[in-house]
Amino acid sequence: METPKSYHMTPDEFRARGREAVEWVARYMERVESLPVLSRVRPGEVYEALPDAPPTRGEPFKAVLADLDRIILPGITHWQSPSFFGYFPANASGPAILGELLSAGLGVQGMLWTTSPACTELETRVLDWLVQMLELPGAFRSNRRGGGVIQDSASSAALCALIAARERATGLVTNRRGIDRRLTAYVSDQTHSSLEKAARIVGIGSDNLRVVPTDRRGAMDPAALERALAADREQGATPFFVCATVGTTSSGAVDPVAALGQICRREGLWLHVDGAMAGTAALCPELRWIHDGLELADSYCFNPHKWMFTNFDCDCFWVADRAALVDALTILPEYLRNRATESGAVIDYRDWQVPLGRRFRALKLWLVIRHYGLEGLRHHVRRHVELARRFAGWVRQDRRFELAVEPPLNLVCFRHRGGDAESSRIMEALNAGGELLLTHTRVDDRMTLRLCVGGTWTEARHVERAWALMRELA
Numbered sequence: 023m024e025t026p027k028s029y030h031m032t033p034d035e036f037r038a039r040g041r042e043a044v045e046w047v048a049r050y051m052e053r054v055e056s057l058p059v060l061s062r063v064r065p066g067e068v069y070e071a072l073p074d075a076p077p078t079r080g081e082p083f084k085a086v087l088a089d090l091d092r093i094i095l096p097g098i099t100h101w102q103s104p105s106f107f108g109y110f111p112a113n114a115s116g117p118a119i120l121g122e123l124l125s126a127g128l129g130v131q132g133m134l135w136t137t138s139p140a141c142t143e144l145e146t147r148v149l150d151w152l153v154q155m156l157e158l159p160g161a162f163r164s165n166r167r168g169g170g171v172i173q174d175s176a177s178s179a180a181l182c183a184l185i186a187a188r189e190r191a192t193g194l195v196t197n198r199r200g201i202d203r204r205l206t207a208y209v210s211d212q213t214h215s216s217l218e219k220a221a222r223i224v225g226i227g228s229d230n231l232r233v234v235p236t237d238r239r240g241a242m243d244p245a246a247l248e249r250a251l252a253a254d255r256e257q258g259a260t261p262f263f264v265c266a267t268v269g270t271t272s273s274g275a276v277d278p279v280a281a282l283g284q285i286c287r288r289e290g291l292w293l294h295v296d297g298a299m300a301g302t303a304a305l306c307p308e309l310r311w312i313h314d315g316l317e318l319a320d321s322y323c324f325n326p327h328k329w330m331f332t333n334f335d336c337d338c339f340w341v342a343d344r345a346a347l348v349d350a351l352t353i354l355p356e357y358l359r360n361r362a363t364e365s366g367a368v369i370d371y372r373d374w375q376v377p378l379g380r381r382f383r384a385l386k387l388w389l390v391i392r393h394y395g396l397e398g399l400r401h402h403v404r405r406h407v408e409l410a411r412r413f414a415g416w417v418r419q420d421r422r423f424e425l426a427v428e429p430p431l432n433l434v435c436f437r438h439r440g441g442d443a444e445s446s447r448i449m450e451a452l453n454a455g456g457e458l459l460l461t462h463t464r465v466d467d468r469m470t471l472r473l474c475v476g477g478t479w480t481e482a483r484h485v486e487r488a489w490a491l492m493r494e495l496a
């Protein structure tokens with residue numbers, strides 16, 4: 023019998039092309055330092071360089087790799103450059119990338135325990151490891167009432183926390199009938215915008231998201247929170263949720279979680295703590311002060327995809343009472359019924375997130391933790407914090423610059439004393455030069471430069487060079 027024609031890449035071809043792809047990535051790691059950090063393409067340039075129509079006949083992999091170099095690479099802003107100091111990092115590493123490859127190779131859809139028990143159980147184990155590694159409250163462990171899950175992003179974690187809090191506050195009635203009272207949630211003026219997006223999505227509405235003022239360092243003022251709660255209760259509203267941040271996006275401020283947590287306990291409010299970038303610092307015992315009071319939180323998240331050498335996407339999210347989350351999100355249609363679920367003996371992570379389907383993200387996290395070990399992770403995190411402190415020291419000593427706030431960890435916020443225009447000029451010149459990338463924020467209503475040290479390949483010489491360039495431009 024004639025073998026039917028196949029267009030698939032055979033395992034042998036995959037082996038050969040796979041080697042080329044891995045070689046391409048390894049070469050990229052070697053040369054990323056020499057590429058202009060901020061992409062210089064103009065809007066539409068990449069789109070126009072691509073053919074109008076897709077190919078009818080399949081093309082050789084070599085042609086695709088050539089276009090990767092010719093068309094795609096110029097349109098990349100190099101987040102993996104050792105001189106990428108903008109936003110927050112999204113660092114990656116060899117073990118994480120290999121974990122991603124293995125996950126793609128297995129091609130698992132881990133919505134239910136039964137659709138791949140290892141996908142669920144590795145995730146549970148790795149998140150329990152992280153409770154130990156970061157010394158998080160014991161209540162977050164899976165053998166207690168809580169547990170952890172990997173979400174795609176901190177935004178999704180906040181959304182899930184808000185939904186669980188809403189249902190807890192309304193006795194699971196809102197899921198059925200919709201919101202029948204005025205629910206109010208509380209953030210600070212430094213909270214990430216994902217909380218406002220989540221408030222819109224869950225039907226709370228932006229107007230019912232109260233923005234509590236912060237102090238000079240950008241931390242939420244607990245007394246102001248109490249005043250806002252009292253005023254809302256007086257108006258007949260039902261306060262139900264507070265989000266505290268450990269390491270705000272703008273300036274790295276740390277909210278007083280313990281004081282906020284006590285208020286939440288007293289008032290019966292759900293406390294979510296967002297440690298998206300800074301949470302990684304808790305790998306180091308001397309930096310764990312950032313989590314003081316976390317035992318009062320109902321939920322917590324941080325992103326290994328920011329600072330823990332795990333390529334995007336990977337957000338770790340824990341709850342102290344998993345029933346609150348699962349009860350809010352579970353729906354069991356006939357086609358998903360199975361014996362394991364009905365036995366009650368397994369975790370079905372589809373009930374811990376918004377989408378049904380889920381990737382095997384725990385693999386890359388497992389590879390990262392096993393490759394570096396706690397010792398390796400701590401070493402690099404400490405190094406980043408030390409480099410940021412060194413940079414802050416240079417700023418302090420130069421009469422032309424000033425720190426906007428004392429840097430708690432690896433983010434330095436500073437500005438030119440000459441004013442906003444001078445700070446902007448320096449940032450634009452640096453970014454146009456291609457040697458590094460910086461971004462900005464406003465602190466005390468003044469243009470402020472942000473330098474965040476968190477790149478996998480960042481060494482002292484990159485931070486020294488950044489400072490030398492800044493001094494030349496000042």
Ligand SMILES: Cc1ncc(COP(=O)(O)O)c(C=O)c1O
Nearest residue numbers: 110175176177214270271296298
């Ligand atoms: C404090 C904080 N929370 C949440 C987010 C959103 O992260 P994600 O992209 O994982 O949704 C960020 C992003 O920088 C952040 O800094």
